[in-house]
Amino acid sequence: MTLHPYRTHTCGELRLPHAGSTVRLSGWVHRKRDHGGVLFIDLRDNDGITQVVITPDRAIHDAASDLHVETVVCFTGQVVPRTPDTVNPKLSTGAVEVVAETMQVLGSADILPFPVADDTQVSETIRLTYRFLDLRRQRLHANIILRSRVIASIRRRMMEMGFHEFQTPILTSSSPEGARDYLVPSRLYPGKFYALPQAPQQFKQLLMVAGFDRYFQIAPCFRDEDSRADRSPGEFYQLDLEMSFVEQEDVFRVVEVLFAGLFPEFSDWSVTPPPFPRIPYADAMRRYGSDKPDLRFGLEIVDVTGVFRDAEFIAFRRVVDAGGIVRLIPVPDVAGRPRSFFDSLEAFVKELGGQGLAYLVFTDSGVKGPIARALGADTLARLSDAVPPQPGAGWFFVADEEPVARTILGRLRLHLADLLDLRTPNAYRFCWIVDFPMYEFDDEQQRIVFSHNPFSMPQGGLEALTTQSPLDILAYQYDIVCNGVELSSGAIRNHRPDIMYRAFEIAGYSNEEVDQKFGGMIRAFRYGAPPHGGIAPGIDRIVMLLANEENLREVIAFPMNQNAQDLLMGAPSPVTEEQLRALHIQLRQPNS
Numbered sequence: 001m002t003l004h005p006y007r008t009h010t011c012g013e014l015r016l017p018h019a020g021s022t023v024r025l026s027g028w029v030h031r032k033r034d035h036g037g038v039l040f041i042d043l044r045d046n047d048g049i050t051q052v053v054i055t056p057d058r059a060i061h062d063a064a065s066d067l068h069v070e071t072v073v074c075f076t077g078q079v080v081p082r083t084p085d086t087v088n089p090k091l092s093t094g095a096v097e098v099v100a101e102t103m104q105v106l107g108s109a110d111i112l113p114f115p116v117a118d119d120t121q122v123s124e125t126i127r128l129t130y131r132f133l134d135l136r137r138q139r140l141h142a143n144i145i146l147r148s149r150v151i152a153s154i155r156r157r158m159m160e161m162g163f164h165e166f167q168t169p170i171l172t173s174s175s176p177e178g179a180r181d182y183l184v185p186s187r188l189y190p191g192k193f194y195a196l197p198q199a200p201q202q203f204k205q206l207l208m209v210a211g212f213d214r215y216f217q218i219a220p221c222f223r224d225e226d227s228r229a230d231r232s233p234g235e236f237y238q239l240d241l242e243m244s245f246v247e248q249e250d251v252f253r254v255v256e257v258l259f260a261g262l263f264p265e266f267s268d269w270s271v272t273p274p275p276f277p278r279i280p281y282a283d284a285m286r287r288y289g290s291d292k293p294d295l296r297f298g299l300e301i302v303d304v305t306g307v308f309r310d311a312e313f314i315a316f317r318r319v320v321d322a323g324g325i326v327r328l329i330p331v332p333d334v335a336g337r338p339r340s341f342f343d344s345l346e347a348f349v350k351e352l353g354g355q356g357l358a359y360l361v362f363t364d365s366g367v368k369g370p371i372a373r374a375l376g377a378d379t380l381a382r383l384s385d386a387v388p389p390q391p392g393a394g395w396f397f398v399a400d401e402e403p404v405a406r407t408i409l410g411r412l413r414l415h416l417a418d419l420l421d422l423r424t425p426n427a428y429r430f431c432w433i434v435d436f437p438m439y440e441f442d443d444e445q446q447r448i449v450f451s452h453n454p455f456s457m458p459q460g461g462l463e464a465l466t467t468q469s470p471l472d473i474l475a476y477q478y479d480i481v482c483n484g485v486e487l488s489s490g491a492i493r494n495h496r497p498d499i500m501y502r503a504f505e506i507a508g509y510s511n512e513e514v515d516q517k518f519g520g521m522i523r524a525f526r527y528g529a530p531p532h533g534g535i536a537p538g539i540d541r542i543v544m545l546l547a548n549e550e551n552l553r554e555v556i557a558f559p560m561n562q563n564a565q566d567l568l569m570g571a572p573s574p575v576t577e578e579q580l581r582a583l584h585i586q587l588r589q590p591n592s
Helices: 061-065 124-129 138-160 201-209 248-266 281-288 314-321 339-351 377-386 402-420 461-467 497-506 511-517 519-525 539-546 577-582
Strands: 022-035 038-045 048-054 072-081 096-107 183-185 193-195 214-223 234-244 278-280 325-331 358-363 366-368 394-400 430-434 439-442 447-450 477-482 485-492 532-535
Touching: 022 048, 022 096, 038 061, 038 072, 048 072, 061 096, 138 214, 138 234, 138 248, 138 539, 201 214, 201 234, 201 519, 201 532, 234 248, 234 539, 248 430, 248 477, 248 485, 248 532, 248 539, 278 281, 281 402, 281 430, 314 325, 314 394, 325 402, 339 402, 394 402, 461 497, 485 539, 497 511, 497 519, 511 519
Parallel strands: 048 096, 278 430
Antiparallel strands: 022 038, 022 072, 038 048, 072 096, 183 193, 214 234, 234 532, 325 394, 358 366, 358 394, 430 477, 439 447, 477 485, 485 532
16 A cells, blocks of 8 residues: 555544554654653644654664654554553543654754743743744644634624625725824835725725625734734734624624624633623723723622712812712622731722722621721711622722722722632623713813714714714714623714714814815715624634633734734844835934
C-alpha cells in the first residue's frame, strides 16, 4: 500500500479500531520523554496529540533522541493498543500509540523563547513577538478555532433569518464623526486621501435605500483610537446588520434569536431567555451607575436624595442643597466583616476621586457605623421606608455631584461583587439599554453635541426636534450588553432629509455642511428611503465571552499590543523616500 507522503491520519484521529494498521503521522514534537531508552514523543497537529513510541532497537532512535521540541516530524509505524495501566483518558487518542519504524524531519526547530507545551506565564511582549509560537499553545489555539466556528454559525443563522451577506468598500472617504480615521494617501490624486472604514455605517444604509431588505457582513473596522481596555487597537471585526421597514423591537428579535441560539451552541452556561430585559438609559445609570450593567448579581443603587433635603444630617444636606445627590448600595451579609474591610472600601472610593464613603451596618444589637448617631432616628426611619433593612446588611452611601457619584457607585458595585463573590457563576445575562439621549452638552466645546450616533431617528421625529429642549430629546438608540460587556450599539436610522437637517442644525451644522460631509446619504434619501435600522455586535467580544477570556487579544490570531504596534511584523514601520515621492508626500517630524 502506498501511503500519503505526509500523513494518513491526523494526530487526533486514531482509536482502538485502528490497532494493527500501518499509519503515517506528521506534526510537531509537543513533548519528549526517555524511559530507560524507550522514547515517548507526543506528536501534535491541529486536531490533537498521538503518543509515538521509539524503541532502542530502531535505527531512528539516536536521531529521535536529538529532536528539539516543536520540530516538525513525520513518523510511519504501527498502531498498537496501550496496556490498561498506560491508557491516557485525557487524550482522545489515549487508548493507542504508534510504534515508529521510520522518521523524517520536515522542519527543525531552534531552542524556544518560551515553552509551548506548558501554559507558563510569559510577558505579552514576548508572546506577541513570537505569536506563531503562542498560537500553538493549546488554550489560544482552541480560542482561534472557536472564533472560526462562531463566525460560521453566525453566518448560517443570519442566512436562515433571511439576511444576505454583502461586502462594502475598504477604501472610502473620511468621516467627520466618530473616532479618528486611518488615512490612505492616493498616488493618482496628489494631496487626496482615502480612509479605512470605521464601520460600514453609510454603505449599509445605502443598501437599504437600494432595496436590499436584510443585509449582514462580518465587517472589518478601523479606528485610530488611543488605547482602550475593552477594544483591540487599530482594527476589529463586527457582525454588521441592517433591516428595512422595521422598528427597534424587530431588530431586538433578530439579535435575541441569534444569541439565544449561538451562546448555548458553544457553551453550557445558562443564557437569558428572550425577550431580554429592556432598561432605559436613565434607569441603568441610576440603578447600576453604568450603561453596561452586569446583571449576574443584584446590589442595585437606591436614590435617597429626597430623604436628605431637610434632614438633620448636615454633611449630606449640604451636598443636596448644592445640587448634588445621595445614593446608597444595600449589601447583604457584611455585618461580620472586620473594620479593615470597610476601611478598604473607603480607600477605594477616595482613589476614584470621591470625598469618602459613609456606611451603616445592621447587627443584632442595633445599627452601627460612623454616621449611625449623627443620622437621627427620623432620617433612619425614612431611609428604612425606601430600603427595608435586612439583618446583617450594610448600607454604603455616596454623596456628591451626580456624574461623580454615579461613576463611583457603579465602580463600587462591581468592586463589591468581586470582593464578596456575588456573580452568578456560569451565566450569560443579556439586556438592552434603550432610550439614549439624542444630545449632550460638551463642557470642553461649550456646545450641544450628538451623544451617540448622529444618524439616529429622534423619538418624536421632527416635532421633538422643533418643540423640545435638545437635552430632553431621546433617540431610537440601543445597546446590547452581556455580563457588563457592551457587545454593540445600534439605532433606528434617520431616513428623512428634513429631520436630518434639523438634527444636525441643533448640533451646530449648517445645511451646506451636512450636504458637504454627508452628501451621499442626503442625496440617496431624496429618492425614496425606507425606514430602517440595525446594529453591529463585536465578533471579538462575542468570542471573548464564549471563551471565558478577559482580554480581547486572547481571541484574535494576530493582534496589536495596547500601543497599536504589531510586534511580529514590525508595524508601523518606516517607508522609503521613493515610496513617499510616488505618493507626493513629504514627512514633517513632530514639533518641527
